[in-house]
Amino acid sequence: MDTNVITIEHLKKSFGKNQVLKDINLNIVKGENLVVCGKSGSGKSVLIKCLVGLIEPDGGKVVLLGKDIDGLDSTALNELRKKVGFLFQSAALYDSMNVRENLSFPLRDLKSKSPEDIEALVVEALANVGLEDVAEKMPSELSGGQRKRIGLARTLILKPEIILYDEPTTGLDPITSKEISQLILDIQKKYNTTSIIITHDVECMRITSNRMIIIKDGVSVAEGTFDELSASDDEWVRSFFQ
Amino acid sequence: MPDEMKSTATDKVTARIPAVYTNALTGFFEAATSGSLFTIRFFKEIVKPRYEFSEFLKQSYLIGYKSFPLVAITGFIMGLVLTIQSRPTLVQFGAESWLPAMVAISIIREIGPVITALIFAGKVGSGIGAELASMKVTEQIDAMEVSGNNPYKYLVVTRVMAATLMLPVLVTIADAIALYGAYVGVNLQGNVSFHLFFLQVFEKLEFLDVFPALIKTFFFGFSVGIIGCYKGYNATKGTEGVGESANSAVVFASLAVFIIDMVAVQITSLFI
Ligand SMILES: Nc1ncnc2c1ncn2[C@@H]1O[C@H](COP(=O)(O)OP(=O)(O)OP(=O)(O)O)[C@@H](O)[C@H]1O
Ligand SMILES: [Mg+2]
Numbered sequence: 001m002d003t004n005v006i007t008i009e010h011l012k013k014s015f016g017k018n019q020v021l022k023d024i025n026l027n028i029v030k031g032e033n034l035v036v037c038g039k040s041g042s043g044k045s046v047l048i049k050c051l052v053g054l055i056e057p058d059g060g061k062v063v064l065l066g067k068d069i070d071g072l073d074s075t076a077l078n079e080l081r082k083k084v085g086f087l088f089q090s091a092a093l094y095d096s097m098n099v100r101e102n103l104s105f106p107l108r109d110l111k112s113k114s115p116e117d118i119e120a121l122v123v124e125a126l127a128n129v130g131l132e133d134v135a136e137k138m139p140s141e142l143s144g145g146q147r148k149r150i151g152l153a154r155t156l157i158l159k160p161e162i163i164l165y166d167e168p169t170t171g172l173d174p175i176t177s178k179e180i181s182q183l184i185l186d187i188q189k190k191y192n193t194t195s196i197i198i199t200h201d202v203e204c205m206r207i208t209s210n211r212m213i214i215i216k217d218g219v220s221v222a223e224g225t226f227d228e229l230s231a232s233d234d235e236w237v238r239s240f241f242q
Numbered sequence: 243m244p245d246e247m248k249s250t251a252t253d254k255v256t257a258r259i260p261a262v263y264t265n266a267l268t269g270f271f272e273a274a275t276s277g278s279l280f281t282i283r284f285f286k287e288i289v290k291p292r293y294e295f296s297e298f299l300k301q302s303y304l305i306g307y308k309s310f311p312l313v314a315i316t317g318f319i320m321g322l323v324l325t326i327q328s329r330p331t332l333v334q335f336g337a338e339s340w341l342p343a344m345v346a347i348s349i350i351r352e353i354g355p356v357i358t359a360l361i362f363a364g365k366v367g368s369g370i371g372a373e374l375a376s377m378k379v380t381e382q383i384d385a386m387e388v389s390g391n392n393p394y395k396y397l398v399v400t401r402v403m404a405a406t407l408m409l410p411v412l413v414t415i416a417d418a419i420a421l422y423g424a425y426v427g428v429n430l431q432g433n434v435s436f437h438l439f440f441l442q443v444f445e446k447l448e449f450l451d452v453f454p455a456l457i458k459t460f461f462f463g464f465s466v467g468i469i470g471c472y473k474g475y476n477a478t479k480g481t482e483g484v485g486e487s488a489n490s491a492v493v494f495a496s497l498a499v500f501i502i503d504m505v506a507v508q509i510t511s512l513f514i
Contacts, residue, residue: 052388074392082390092385095377106389109292158389 004063005030005162005194006051011060013046020046022218024060031192033184035205035226037240038215044198045089047215048164051196052084053077065161082109085160089167089198091151093139099126099150100135106158125153128183130176145172152180156187163187165197169204181207202241214240280472284402287395298400305366305401306408310415312365313358317416320357321349321423326430338432342439343446345424350447351455354417356503359462362409363495367470370401371491374474375484383475398471405467410459450514458506465498 006028013021020043028034038044049055051062053069062069067080094102103122107113113121126132129149139147148171155163168184169177181204187193188208197208205212205226212229214222214237222229222237230241325345332338374397377383386393425439434442473491477483 049384054384054388078390078392080390081388084388086385086388088381088385090381092381094382094385095380096373105386105391109391154389 003030004028005032005065006196007061007063008051009061011047011050011062012058013043013050013055014058019218021050021057024215024218024220026213026220028194028196030194031188033188033195033197033208033210035209035212036196036198036215037200037205037212042215043218044215045166048086048166048196048198051164052081052086082106082158083161085155085158085163087152087155087163087165087168089170091147093142093147093150093154095139098136098138099131099142102139102150103154103157106154121157125157128156129153130179145176148172149176149180152183159191161191161193163193163195165195165199167198167200169199169201174203177201178203178207180204184208200240205241276476277472280475281468283394284399284468287392287399288403290395292395294396294400297396298403301400301404302408305404306411309362309365309408309412312361313412313416314419316357316361317354317419318423318426320353320416321345321420321425322427323423324348324353324420325424325427329427329431339442341428342424342434342442345427346421346443346447347451349420349424350417351451352503354420355413355455355459355462356499358413358416359409359459359466359499360496362405362412362463363466363499364492366405367466367491367495368488370405370467370470371473372484372488374398374401374471375477375487376481378475378477379480379483394475398468398475401471402464402467405470406460406463409463409466410456413459414456450510454506454510454513458502461502461506462499465502466495469495469498 004027006026008024008026011021011024012019024047026034036044036047046055050057051064051069053072064080065083067076069077069080072080093099094105097105100122103125104118107118107121122135123132126135129152131146131149131153134142134146134150139150142150148168152165152168155165163184165184169180172180181201184195184197184204185208188195195208197204199205199208209226212222212224212226213220214229222232222234224232229237232238325341328345329338329341332341332344374383377397383393383397386396421440421443425434425436428434428439470491473487473494477487479486
């Protein structure tokens with residue numbers, strides 16, 4: 001039986017007069033990779049921020065791992081958030097901490113982890129993104145692409161059940177982009193994670209997606225597999241694949 | 243006109259108040275409400291574990307130790323200048339021997355705490371405001387939140403605690419250095435031994451000079467910390483928001499220092 005890991009019903013969000021999300025409905029099952037496309041400013045980032053309670057929706061319902069996030073108190077919400085990884089579009093590395101401290105920050109609450117365990121996880125996470133030798137560097141000493149990859153490593157370190165990727169490959173060269181896309185796929189295969197991937201990168205969509213949706217004017221206007229949508233009759237939909 | 247006839251008296255009055263004022267007023271009450279909620283949250287979070295002890299120590303070091311040179315220099319100058327300025331008046335009244343005690347009382351009761359707190363507001367308040375604001379606009383605070391860690395506890399509680407506990411220490415040091423400055427000032431045109439100077443000072447100093455002055459510095463420190471954090475935590479509008487937060491943190495923290503000082507004086511005078 002397919003179990004819904006993420007359920008979104010009639011999600012609405014406006015900022016003042018700017019109606020960003022009008023009526024979003026989504027069901028994502030365990031182990032699925034869903035790619036979300038849409039023009040810049042169509043509300044993709046807002047959508048995944050609503051999922052983790054960073055932005056409070058104006059209406060509708062979000063259920064993550066069987067829990068309605070609206071009804072959770074802060075402790076329960078924090079517990080739930082530990083099971084959800086979030087890669088920020090801007091990477092959002094902590095400026096005042098070096099790479100090692102950045103990576104171990106999400107682990108700090110876990111009393112079961114000894115310093116050796118944490119170090120092993122950090123090393124593993126750095127190896128995953130191909131940056132073994134930057135542990136002592138500060139974020140300001142990294143290139144944009146390296147920051148992005150460290151952000152990804154930090155997202156993956158808790159081995160979350162759900163991962164929300166906001167443009168994981170933007171700003172990376174084609175080779176690294178492909179490696180990151182491959183990594184996203186490997187993680188899905190290895191840990192059976194459920195992911196939402198926001199991307200404009202056709203290669204990344206092709207590699208990672210099981211299903212795709214395209215958002216326009218606050219609603220999902222097209223849904224299907226990569227092959228279906230890239231061969232769509234609608235020229236506007238096809239334009240995302242060029 | 244039927245429309246006009248329908249409108250009530252209050253509508254007419256409010257219609258005459260320009261929108262600027264009503265906006266400013268609602269803005270003020272909104273800020274007051276969210277500021278109060280932010281402060282109440284501090285007292286809720288501080289009692290709940292997990293205690294971010296190492297971050298608190300780090301902030302105490304950054305806030306306390308790094309402000310030390312500035313506070314020391316201003317303290318010395320404060321004592322020296324106050325002594326030089328006060329001498330002619332006291333000489334006129336033939337009360338030159340009162341100089342050490344008078345200067346000491348002014349420093350310890352009022353000038354030491356207030357000047358140090360203002361410098362603290364300028365250095366630490368703006369620092370906290372800018373740091374948290376830049377973390378806010380680059381989504382670092384959001385990132386802490388989604389990783390299931392409580393950024394309020396990690397960032398705000400530690401900084402406010404460090405500011406609250408470090409300012410009294412800094413003021414005490416500034417007072418001591420200012421007294422030394424006063425001793426130097428006295429000796430520019432006279433000859434009073436170190437021993438005699440401090441004998442004269444401590445003879446006149448009373449519990450009610452020292453204790454209330456010390457207590458109020460905790461409040462100064464708290465308000466500088468909480469205002470800096472509030473302004474930073476609620477920064478908006480990208481990078482320009484960072485400058486704005488730092489700036490208004492200093493303005494409001496300095497204002498808060500004066501207001502608290504005024505209240506403290508009123509309360510103290512009940513006992514004297
Ligand atoms: N905190 C906020 N306050 C006000 N408006 C916001 C806020 N966050 C987003 N918006 C608005 O919501 C709209 C959607 O923003 P969002 O960041 O979700 O776009 P996006 O689809 O992720 O675009 P991009 O591909 O450029 O990242 C934009 O018009 C933006 O101005
Ligand atoms: Mg976005």
